[in-house]
Amino acid sequence: MNIHVLFFCVLSAGFFDKNTHLINAQTNLYTKVEGEDFRFELDTEVTAGSRKYICRNDSEKEDILIETTENRAESGRYIIRYDISDKKVRAVIKELTQSDSGRYKVGVSNSSSMNLFQEVELNVRELCEEDITNGKPKVYSATVGGEVTIRCLLPLHPLNIKFLCKDECKKMIINTNNFTVMNGRYEIEYWNNTAFNVTITNLTKSDSGRYKCGVRKKDAKNTCLEFEISVTDGNILLLAVCVTVVVVLLAVFVLLFYKLKIKRNVQYVNTRGNGRNMEVAVYDDVAEVYQWPADGSTYQELSSREEPLYSLLEPPPNANLH
Numbered sequence: 001m002n003i004h005v006l007f008f009c010v011l012s013a014g015f016f017d018k019n020t021h022l023i024n025a026q027t028n029l030y031t032k033v034e035g036e037d038f039r040f041e042l043d044t045e046v047t048a049g050s051r052k053y054i055c056r057n058d059s060e061k062e063d064i065l066i067e068t069t070e071n072r073a074e075s076g077r078y079i080i081r082y083d084i085s086d087k088k089v090r091a092v093i094k095e096l097t098q099s100d101s102g103r104y105k106v107g108v109s110n111s112s113s114m115n116l117f118q119e120v121e122l123n124v125r126e127l128c129e130e131d132i133t134n135g136k137p138k139v140y141s142a143t144v145g146g147e148v149t150i151r152c153l154l155p156l157h158p159l160n161i162k163f164l165c166k167d168e169c170k171k172m173i174i175n176t177n178n179f180t181v182m183n184g185r186y187e188i189e190y191w192n193n194t195a196f197n198v199t200i201t202n203l204t205k206s207d208s209g210r211y212k213c214g215v216r217k218k219d220a221k222n223t224c225l226e227f228e229i230s231v232t233d234g235n236i237l238l239l240a241v242c243v244t245v246v247v248v249l250l251a252v253f254v255l256l257f258y259k260l261k262i263k264r265n266v267q268y269v270n271t272r273g274n275g276r277n278m279e280v281a282v283y284d285d286v287a288e289v290y291q292w293p294a295d296g297s298t299y300q301e302l303s304s305r306e307e308p309l310y311s312l313l314e315p316p317p318n319a320n321l322h
Helices: 004-009 234-269
Strands: 020-022 028-033 038-039 050-054 064-068 072-074 078-083 087-094 102-109 113-126 138-143 146-151 161-166 172-176 180-183 186-192 195-200 209-216 223-232
Touching: 020 234, 028 038, 038 113, 050 078, 050 087, 064 072, 087 102, 138 146, 146 209, 146 223, 161 186, 172 180, 172 186, 195 209
Parallel strands: 020 113, 028 113, 138 223
Antiparallel strands: 038 087, 050 064, 050 102, 072 078, 078 087, 102 113, 146 195, 161 172, 161 209, 180 186, 186 195, 209 223
């Protein structure tokens, strides 16, 4: 570790040695939001091979976040690089969190013990200071290879920054103040002062998950709306639809068959007509059903009025009975 860099980072403001120079006396103020990347360019030309660094708070040795003599170095979320074409040093802090808020110094030192630096004050705002999601996030279903469009109902000005992020929103997918912008398969389109559209094309199963669309406002709270996308294979979805249709049709068939069977049973037991049709009862009084023929038959009922087969014999008058 270069002793000049370490010495520089533990110095208090206004107490630099004669070889340490502040490139710009004014501290640069930046406001970003969670999930964004912060990029900063040192406002001076630098000699190739110089030691480049980023440090924080001017307090402890551990506050040196990254340093290198190479043209590019990366450590965690910190990147510092030197561009030979314009001899400029550029620093990057990726995927900002609120804990990244604070004061930084970006600088260089060379073999002549010359230290050049610039101060940066970084303020990281919460991504969703106001979440207007009502209850559970709405779920949008789509198939692999298709596309989905979500209308983000959020009040905004056309020039407000509109953004899209996924899951924990550690990284922005789109972040723009343009009316329309595309980033690969993702698109944001301003609709009116109450909404903007988010479209994702050529969907894959990895696109499934929770998202947040939101609006960044300089003088008001950042607002967000959370939603969920579920991407399924098209064949599976078609099979599910077919199975559902078959089950519904089968249920309808069984219901109709049952009703028809009940109707037939009722008609068999008791069929009733209107004034034009006869009334037929399957079960009735037997006496009413059986009728004696009017013109006689093989078997007839014996009437008590007919003469008996046997009668009493009476003797003739004046007969002598002995």
